[in-house]
Amino acid sequence: MAQSQVIYDPFAWNARQQSDALDLFSLKGRTAVVTGAAGLLGRQHCRVLADAGAVVAASDLDIERAERLAADLGDGAFASPMDVADPASVEHCRDAVLAQTGRIDILINNAAINDKVEDPQTVLETSRFENYPLAMWRRSLEVNVTGVFICSQVIGSHMAEAGSGSIINIASTYGIVAPNQSLYRSPDGEQSFFKSAAYPTTKGAVLAFTRFLAAYWGHAGVRVNAVSPGGVQDAEPNSFSEEYARRTPLGRMASADDYHGALLFLASDASSYMTGANLVVDGGFTIW
Numbered sequence: 053m054a055q056s057q058v059i060y061d062p063f064a065w066n067a068r069q070q071s072d073a074l075d076l077f078s079l080k081g082r083t084a085v086v087t088g089a090a091g092l093l094g095r096q097h098c099r100v101l102a103d104a105g106a107v108v109a110a111s112d113l114d115i116e117r118a119e120r121l122a123a124d125l126g127d128g129a130f131a132s133p134m135d136v137a138d139p140a141s142v143e144h145c146r147d148a149v150l151a152q153t154g155r156i157d158i159l160i161n162n163a164a165i166n167d168k169v170e171d172p173q174t175v176l177e178t179s180r181f182e183n184y185p186l187a188m189w190r191r192s193l194e195v196n197v198t199g200v201f202i203c204s205q206v207i208g209s210h211m212a213e214a215g216s217g218s219i220i221n222i223a224s225t226y227g228i229v230a231p232n233q234s235l236y237r238s239p240d241g242e243q244s245f246f247k248s249a250a251y252p253t254t255k256g257a258v259l260a261f262t263r264f265l266a267a268y269w270g271h272a273g274v275r276v277n278a279v280s281p282g283g284v285q286d287a288e289p290n291s292f293s294e295e296y297a298r299r300t301p302l303g304r305m306a307s308a309d310d311y312h313g314a315l316l317f318l319a320s321d322a323s324s325y326m327t328g329a330n331l332v333v334d335g336g337f338t339i340w
Contacts, residue, residue: 097160142202157218158319159207159219165192193254221262223278228332262278275324277331279330
């Protein structure tokens with residue numbers, strides 16, 4: 053009896069390979085906690101995670117905005133109040149998420165504060181390093197660094213006990229390079245604002261903490277990586293946007309959804325052999 057001949061079909065093989073590759077990015081059956089979820093980038097992080105199949109816990113101090121976001125996301129998303137600088141608040145959020153979903157697979161440490169000087173008449177002098185308020189420096193450290201520590205300790209410990217998880221810390225290009233103060237100069241040469249030492253210092257600390265935690269929890273199956281985004285087009289003066297674009301190889305500021313791919317990559321099994329890394333997504337801003 054003649055044996056049947058197996059015909060090799062490269063197109064069928066390619067289709068299978070493509071399907072397998074796309075499956076690596078699926079987050080179906082997983083739960084993600086996003087801190088600072090109601091912010092400009094936080095909303096985008098929640099969206100891409102939900103679109104990939106994750107149940108998203110949108111955590112924020114502004115619970116009303118977080119609830120509106122969760123309702124917009126659908127697919128089981130829910131809001132949970134959280135003050136990242138308060139261990140009891142973070143523990144309450146963790147317990148609420150576990151009660152609702154039974155698991156936490158992904159933590160996005162996104163919550164952070166940037167310089168906000170309320171009085172436009174004093175912003176120039178207040179933002180000078182020589183005059184920068186100690187209270188603002190301490191508040192930045194408390195939220196941007198201690199908040200990442202607390203959330204990682206409280207929620208990441210659960211991941212380590214479970215034997216798997218992905219923590220993504222949102223850093224910044226200003227954790228890599230120093231702020232160029234000329235960006236904050238108007239076309240007529242007048243300095244309108246100085247970027248303070250607080251933000252770059254805290255974001256540099258986030259990168260160091262990412263490496264520490266990746267080494268510490270690698271044996272427990274918890275991966276810890278960072279994303280360093282570049283400047284996002286929002287409500288900046290045209291002169292700032294144009295100057296920033298001129299200094300960026302891709303010739304523009306980021307749109308809020310430019311970080312979807314990087315975040316999904318690090319959250320999913322597509323990056324299963326990646327930890328302790330800093331994924332720089334900045335249009336090339338830091339290469340010069």
